[in-house]
Amino acid sequence: MADTPKQRPDTILTHAGLKPRDFQGFVNPPVFHGSTVTFPDVDTMLSGKQTYTYGRHGSPTTTALIEAIVAIEGAAGAVLCPSGLSACTTAILAVAGMGDHVLVTDSVYGPTRNFLNTMGKRFGIEATYYDPLIGAGIRDLIRPNTKAVYVETPGSHTFEMQDLPAIAAAAHEAGAFVIVDNTWATPVFFSPLQHGADISLMAATKYVVGHSDAMLGTVAANERALKPLKDAFVQLGLSVGPDDVYLGLRGLRTMGTRLRQHEASALQIARWLETRPEVARVLHPALPSHPGNDLFRRDFCGSSGLFSIVTREAPIGAVKAMLDGLKYFGLGYSWGGFESLAVVSDPRRIRTATTWTDPGHVVRLHIGLEDPADLVADLEAGLERFNAAAG
Ligand SMILES: *Cc1c(COP(=O)(O)O)cnc(C)c1O
Numbered sequence: 001m002a003d004t005p006k007q008r009p010d011t012i013l014t015h016a017g018l019k020p021r022d023f024q025g026f027v028n029p030p031v032f033h034g035s036t037v038t039f040p041d042v043d044t045m046l047s048g049k050q051t052y053t054y055g056r057h058g059s060p061t062t063t064a065l066i067e068a069i070v071a072i073e074g075a076a077g078a079v080l081c082p083s084g085l086s087a088c089t090t091a092i093l094a095v096a097g098m099g100d101h102v103l104v105t106d107s108v109y110g111p112t113r114n115f116l117n118t119m120g121k122r123f124g125i126e127a128t129y130y131d132p133l134i135g136a137g138i139r140d141l142i143r144p145n146t147k148a149v150y151v152e153t154p155g156s157h158t159f160e161m162q163d164l165p166a167i168a169a170a171a172h173e174a175g176a177f178v179i180v181d182n183t184w185a186t187p188v189f190f191s192p193l194q195h196g197a198d199i200s201l202m203a204a205t206k207y208v209v210g211h212s213d214a215m216l217g218t219v220a221a222n223e224r225a226l227k228p229l230k231d232a233f234v235q236l237g238l239s240v241g242p243d244d245v246y247l248g249l250r251g252l253r254t255m256g257t258r259l260r261q262h263e264a265s266a267l268q269i270a271r272w273l274e275t276r277p278e279v280a281r282v283l284h285p286a287l288p289s290h291p292g293n294d295l296f297r298r299d300f301c302g303s304s305g306l307f308s309i310v311t312r313e314a315p316i317g318a319v320k321a322m323l324d325g326l327k328y329f330g331l332g333y334s335w336g337g338f339e340s341l342a343v344v345s346d347p348r349r350i351r352t353a354t355t356w357t358d359p360g361h362v363v364r365l366h367i368g369l370e371d372p373a374d375l376v377a378d379l380e381a382g383l384e385r386f387n388a389a390a391g
Contacts, residue, residue, distance in 0.1 A: 009072060009188045010256040017068035017249070022060070028249070031242045032059035056239040065218075065249045072187045072252075073200050075220035079233040080240045080248075084203020087217025088112040088181060089119075091199045092148065094232035095177040095225065098124035100147040103171075105162060106353040107132040107155025109181060113350070129353040132160035133291075139170040146174060151197070152181040153190075154292065157308060157345040157364055158356070159283040161292025164299065168196025177225055183207075183336075188256050189263075189302035198225040206336025207304065210251035210258055213337075214244040258338070258369065262305030265375065266367035270307055272376055278383045278390075280360045283308040305367040306335050308345070311360040314390035319344055319361045321389035322382040328370050329378065335366035340375060342366075 007015075020027050035055040039045040052059060058066075062080055069078045081087040088109065096102050104116060106129045116127040130141055132155060142149075149171040153162035168178045180192035183203040192200035202208060204216035221229045263286075270284040282289070284307035285296040296303070311319060323331060329342040343364045347356040367375065 007071075012071045013068070013188070013252055013254075013256050016071035017064035017066070019060075019064070028246075029060050029064045031246045032061045033242055034059060056237065057234075059242065061242045061245050061249070062240070065245050065252070068249065068252055069218045069220055073220035074187075074191060074193050075200065075226075076223045077226045077230065078218055078220040079229060079238070080204075080245060081217035081219060081233075081238055082240050082244075083215040084183060084201075084205050084217045085109075085111050085115070086238065087201040087203065087219045089115050090217075090232050090236060090238065091179045091201050091219050091229070092116070092120065092125070092150070093236065094199070094219075094228040095179070096120075096125045096147040099145060100124070101126045101128065101143050101145045102148045102150060103127075103138060103141055103146060103176075104129050104150040105132045105152050105155065105160075106130060106351050107158050107160050108150060108152050109156060109183075110350060112150075112181070129351075131354050132162050134167070135163040136166040136170055138167050139173075142170065142174045142176065146171075146176045148177045148179055150179045150181075151192075152184075154184055154285050154296075156184055156306065157362065158347050159285055159290070159292070159308060161285050161290075161295040163295055164192065164195045164197065172196070184304055184306060185300055185302070186255065186259065186304070188259050189304065190300045193220065193222055195299055198222050199229065203336075204248050204251075205334060207255055207259060207262075208248050208251050209244075209336070210255060211247070211337055212334065212339065214247040216240060216244055216248045218248075259302065259304055261369055262367060263303050265369075265372040266303065266305040266307060266365075268372050269365070269367055269375055269379070273309055273379070276383055278312055278386050279309045280312050280358065281310040283310065283362075304336075306364065307367075308362050308364045310358045310362055311386070312390075313359045314361070314386065316344075316361065318386045318390035319363060322386040323363070325385055326382050327378050328368075328375055329365065337366075338369045340366055340368035340370060 037052050171178045177198045179199045180197040201219045204218045273279045274282045286303040329340045345362045
């Protein structure tokens with residue numbers, strides 16, 4: 001809970017939400033499959049005092065994960081959503097509606113932008129996209145009806161770092177809520193709620209679940225945002241299947257340890273890629289060469305396994321030759337699991353507030369838990385194929 005700030009993250013991840021004495025001493029809670037929950041008598045039913053009342057409203061399995069998320073986020077409360085995207089849309093719908101305006105970083109996760117441009121628009125929410133590097137300058141974009149500022153730091157393809165405290169100060173002066181998608185860092189490496197956010201969300205599909213075997217989202221809120229968040233969750237009828245909640249809980253226990261290995265291997269590989277002539281830029285916020293490195297060092301205490309490279313200018317065939325032949329990097333969306341992944345991304349086709357000018361190709365890598373020496377060898381062979389195909 002919010003009153004345990006002295007526990008360090010790994011200790012919270014290990015213990016939060018566990019109640020072995022409630023379950024005959026078993027360390028983990030059972031997976032409660034259930035819709036109907038019965039009451040002993042009408043009085044209890046009418047009193048509203050029974051802890052569990054209906055499957056959609058929670059079970060001891062969901063309570064365990066929610067308590068752990070609340071503790072690691074330093075939040076007043078949290079809800080679980082059936083996917084990361086559903087966490088993003090629930091957070092927005094909790095604080096914005098008909099006639100409201102939201103400011104959204106131009107580096108936002110693509111499907112969140114798609115939601116705002118389609119259903120959000122249809123429901124009367126107007127979105128303006130802003131330069132992720134805007135900082136305190138966000139003040140100039142705030143309108144009387146601006147209800148939320150949406151932040152993602154760093155962006156999950158292009159890795160711009162955002163000045164959350166400066167953005168939050170301007171937003172709060174105007175009475176707007178601040179929502180942060182913290183999927184990349186997780187609360188182990190960055191605490192949005194302690195840096196000015198009102199709502200901190202994660203695609204728990206990624207590092208929380210950690211094994212590429214379930215979809216899950218978490219949304220944590222401070223006191224101010226909790227009631228609207230819980231209301232939206234109930235009104236939308238959201239519910240996560242207990243097996244997936246359990247996989248989230250199971251993944252969370254080892255998240256800190258896994259993240260530190262992802263971090264070490266990703267940094268080693270990112271530094272090596274910086275020395276390669278095929279690579280024009282490495283977009284990794286923890287590298288001194290990254291334009292957001294000062295903000296990273298000020299606000300974050302670690303980096304995860306996801307970063308991008310920009311290749312030297314070459315035909316797309318060179319990137320295909322490189323990626324198609326990789327042995328350990330799967331070609332796939334998502335990330336945060338134990339395995340390495342690669343994906344080609346084209347920010348030019350997505351941006352509206354900023355212009356992406358790098359002439360090379362953006363290749364995003366997720367560095368998994370393989371031995372980094374094997375990953376370097378795999379990438380080295382890939383870069384040789386890149387060169388052969390680039391001519
Ligand atoms: C993957 C992702 C999401 C969406 O999560 P899903 O579980 O795939 O719906 C949201 N935000 C970011 C930054 C992501 O990388």
